[in-house]
Amino acid sequence: MFVRIIITLALWPLLTGCDSPAVRQEKALVAPAIKLKYATGFTISKQEDYYLIKIITPYKGATEPLQYVFYPRGSERPAVAADAYVAVPVQRIVCTSTTHIPLLDYLHESQALVGFPSLQYISSARMRQRIDSGLVAELGIDQSLNIEKLITLQPDVVMAYTMSSDMGQFALLSEAGIPVIINAEYLEKHPLGRAEWLKLAGILFGKERLADSVFTAIEQAYLQTRALVLQDSVRPTVMSGIVYGDSWYLPGGRNYAARLLQDAGFRYLWQGDTTSAFLPLAFEAVYQRAGTADYWIGVGSFRTLQELQAADSRYALFKPFTTGQVYSYNKRMGPGGGSEFLELGYLRPDLILKDLVKIGHPALLPDHRLFFYFKLP
16 A cells, blocks of 8 residues: 654654664674564564564465565575575665555665655655655556566565465566565554564564664554543544445454544444454445444545535535534645555554544644544535
8 A cells, every 4th residue: 555754752763863784784693583562464483593484364365374584695595495585684675565665764774665666656755755866666557567677676675465366477576586575464453563564674674673663662652542542431433434336335343444443432333343344335324323423534535525525415414524523534645646644554553543532532632733634624
């Protein structure tokens, strides 16, 4: 699925400084065992001289996991069955989702990116400098990668994602000797579970300790903000989504977005739903339940109430529209039209949570300025 990075003071010490290749190599050889606290989509098993990574659900509905071996660069490849073998630390990488970009930025490995599909959607300030300098190759449109061009880049690994079992183009890369690993962060239900995929990138770059430190700072910021909400017994009601085609799409009650709203102290009006997907509902059904909601958070690409009403005059019937409590997460847009929320948000749920608490419980965070969200004028 993003970065002019504004960070908390807690993260600043973690984002300064840089390891030499020799230090990264040493870390890859002596790295400690890695524990996962929130992520359920992958496991990490530290063996004597390599890591065994298992992607439990590489795509929605998958019945078979994928298994990868990450072993020290320059050493013999372990004789263990795997879908891909990656010599670490990697020095050249191709990514296929903007959500992968912050993983590199926060590990000081922005320079490792050598190719990406649809470069215009990358918002990261660090990556934009590299792109503008011609250091990152354009590889086509998302899932239709220019395989021949990618192979000429000779990356050490391709970090990809897939929505189905179709691995056609990735199989071609494997045949060419380029390992492909699937990042399925988007399937995590807990906001911190998505952020914890940083630890997988940490192994790739031989920066396990840095990845763990950055994640811990994000986790602590998230939990501290969530704890603040417990001081306020008020739970304003909130609705989400807009009409696409003939249906109104909104997050199911077990969706990632629903979890964030609830952790921020809102009463999401579909929180009793047991699905994690987006729900397609009739307009009338949404209005019946959410017509008098206190807030409306998440309205696609609309940037003003006038635009929203012009798209569908019925939107003006909702209470949040009349009271001006409608919010979008697209405050920060990259020069090519990419959304920083969609790029950086997976890694920084703490910033999303602070924004949501500021919207629904402003007195709890008096000094916080909205980072991703803005109120539609």
